[in-house]
Amino acid sequence: MHIVDGALSVPVLAGGAALAIAGVAVGLKKMDYDHLPQVGILSAAFFIASYIHLPIGFSSVHLILNGLIGLALGWAAFPALLVALLLQAVFFGFGGFLVLGVNTLNIALPAVLVYGLCRGGIVSSSPKVAATWGAVGGAGAVAITTVMVAASLALSGEAFLLAAKATLIAHIPVMIVEGFVTGAAVLLIRKVKPEFLNLSEEWEGG
Amino acid sequence: MPQFLEHSGSSWKGQRLKHEPSWIDTLDPRIRVASAFVFALIVVLSNDFGVLITGLFASLLLAKLARLNVKRTLRRVIAMDMFMIFLIVMLPFTTPGEALFSVAGYPASLEGLLHALRITLKANAVVLMLLSIVGTMSATTLGHAMARLKVPDKLVHLLLFTVRYLDVIGQEYKRMRRAMQARAFVLRSNSHTWRSMGYLIGMLLIRSLERSERIVDAMKCRGYKGQFYLMDNTVLARQDYSYMVICALFFSVLLALNFV
Incomplete structure (x- = not known):
């Protein structure tokens, strides 16, 4: 999912950075100090997810969790993911420095989109419907991210087209696993602590 | 990979x-x-x-x-x-x-x-x-350096919180995985595994959130009002x-x- 420094063209880098800064600004505005711990936890969860490996078929994939982060945070997903990606780049050499903007945009924008699309579904009174929407959100976020990664590559040069297509195909198993995991996580969180998904305390469901 | x-x-x-x-x-x-x-x-x-x-x-x-x-x-x-x-x-x-x-x-x-x-x-x-x-x-020094370089306050706070929780969540994750292993859970390529891991992540987030709420309460009790003081020499x-x-x-x- 992370693109390294040097691969993308300058307009893509600059455009990605500008949009990411705008997203982070909106996110910071919508996030108050009382929510900081929750945002921090999800930011850390993204980091940890990258070393949770789940088997699928003969191989294994690691979780991304940007769908779940989006469902819980909305716009605050932007600052949360920027911080996680910055820490990964600086302390683990994941990705790079100047592509931070593009990487943040590619992972956080799908999270926000999923929030907009699936939010209505996960507050449904039927747990089955909610879990399904959670799964759609989890798989959908990975799908959009993959398309955006492929697009950033394709926009940087036609020579990248094949690699972009390969990225798309390689991530189908990730989408399947992510869908199951996010669906189950939504189901559990709804039951145990609905405030986590910003559902009010009087909310009746599940 | x-x-x-x-x-x-x-x-x-x-x-x-x-x-x-x-x-x-x-x-x-x-x-x-x-x-x-x-x-x-x-x-x-x-x-x-x-x-x-x-x-x-x-x-x-x-x-x-x-x-x-x-x-x-x-x-x-x-x-x-x-x-x-x-x-x-x-x-x-x-x-x-x-x-x-x-x-x-x-x-x-x-x-x-x-x-x-x-x-x-x-x-x-x-x-x-x-x-x-x-x-x-x-990572704490990095946060302070960012604050001095005029990165928005909230973002710096978020970074410092995240660094703190990385440790907490990482350990909690290991603990819960061990508990599952003790109950003979083995990772396989099926929907049962993925669903169980989803439950694990959900629980992990909830436990960490409750913990963080306690931390915030403790901080407020000691006079925290949305600002860290940077006391290092610049x-x-x-x-x-x-x-x-x-x-x-x-x-x-x-x-x-x-x-x-």
């Missing part, structure tokens, strides 16, 4: 430094962050091989000076290279141009090969530089100025090489 090449988040202690002390630790963190940024900017925007190779050598030199753990650094750099391996391997075959050699009937072009080489050089130079001059400071010392001069000279040389 093979699992042994992945980073292990557990090897990182966040607030505690785990590397040999070197002169780089004596430099002001703001200058380290700023110089890494300028270096990345110059290297990524350059296309001249002289610049890129000089940049990579400078990174290697700094990695040596910063006394990075060779094995750990190598693993991280290789893991980063694995991210883009397909991209780099495919490039010679997808870039149109003069054919250099061919594999199984597909011609590889010189232009594509050079492009692939350039990406590899840039990515490695930037990552090595980051690991040696920014990655060697504690006066630039002599070695900072010498480092700045060296950086300025080196960056000018890199820029000049582009136009030779």
